[in-house]
Amino acid sequence: MHDFVQAPEQDVVLSSRVRLARNYLDIPFSPKLTKEFADEVISRAHEAMLESPEGGAFKLLRVSDLGDDQRRQLVEHHLISYDLLKYPQRSAALISSGETISVMLNEEDHLRIQGLLPGMQIERSAELAFTADDALGGKSSYAFDPQWGYLTSCPTNVGTGMRASAMLHLPALSESGQIGAVMQAVAKLGLTVRGLYGEGSEAQGNLYQLSNQVTLGRSEEDVIRSLVAATEQIVGHERTMRERAEKKDMMALQDKLLRSWGETLNARLMSAKELMRRYSDIRYAASMGYLHAPLRALDCMMMDLQPGSLAVRAGKLIGEREGEILRATLLREQLSELVAN
């Protein structure tokens, strides 16, 4: 049984995310954090969360208790970052049952609170993050300065400590070579574009993460407003380019995307990199109505077939070749279930 989630603007926007960086006033920051202080951060956050009305929905996961594959799965599902895994002995995460709120503990900052929702729901994601923020900051004082705002271990996050982002699927803009122009335009608004897994990761599967750069001197509402406006514009451009590609030569577009779909269905080996390419083609085809598939389910499938998630599913460590075979098999099974063309 599949969950057919309908989310706003999901033909272009996969998900929305708002992350807040917070530190406790009386505990040293990440570079000077001892094991004792790290444990103090975890117990404070865990207790505060348990006392909040939504507390029961949260599960505490200590990184040291998780296997390599579970760690990677959490990263692939955007619930934690790679950086959290740098210090497995001290780091942990509080994750809500619906996976819409996660709090990373002892990453670069004591708390990294995140609200994550499918589709274009940036404001709602911010509300989720702020609710958790209020619950966690209720009893202990945060490091805060009237001039600098929320103090973070790296001053590039100081101020609101907020990074709001939208994950966008931009196959038509990429194809037309206009991504560079989009990046330049958003840079002028204090926004930046990155690949699927954040800083330094390359753009695979025509997925781009649009987020704010500046955290000091602008209010959260103001930043979110610009991000929403920019996202709406990019969504509009992407749709125009998709329509234009179809108008120009519908047969060629259908041929390209549906051949890719056919090859995927018959593949016996599928690398993680090829998966992203195929996923992009199939998602594009589905959004144009050439295939009938729930987009959200395609996105979940793509995340579940990343190397870490795949290994968790296999229940053991698997080699590269084994992984490619398993990925091709699962992809074939799931696609024939999901897609009707």
Next chain:
Amino acid sequence: MMCEECGIRPAKFHLTAITGEEKTERNLCPVCMAKYQKQLPGLDFSNLAGLISGFLESAGIGASDVERAEEGPQLKCSACGTTYQTFQKTGMFGCAKCYEEFKKPLEALLMRVHGNTQHAGRIPGGVKSDVSIRMNLDRLRQELVKAIADEEYEEAALLRDQIRGLKQQLEPAKAEEEGGERRA
């Protein structure tokens, strides 16, 4: 758009290089971008800490008071022992107190990173307000009075500009606030 360096590959990067007061902007392809990065000491795009030290260098060279550049590296946080030099290497502070101890060089750095040195968002306790700006205005006004008393007119002029900037930030919020009261 084609790469401004080689002219044969499409430009994929928009590079803004700041050296002192000078700002140069170029559109480059990935190949030339890689070459260009090597020519810029301290500017490593794969590493955020490198980016900060890049900012710091340019902030240091660009700052008219030589003191600021020289004074920075010798500072040390009395609470956690982090030196400014360590911060320049790692891009990370050791505790909340570092922000006070390294205030001077930090102001120049944050101005370059964020284009601003005054928080304008939420404050702890979930209160959405401009309290933060007001608190800082009070502090700046006190510093201004002191600067004038000490006949530090350059400093006073800077403070006056900062106060003016903060007041402007406050005004839209103030207008909204009053509107809200009237409606209520």
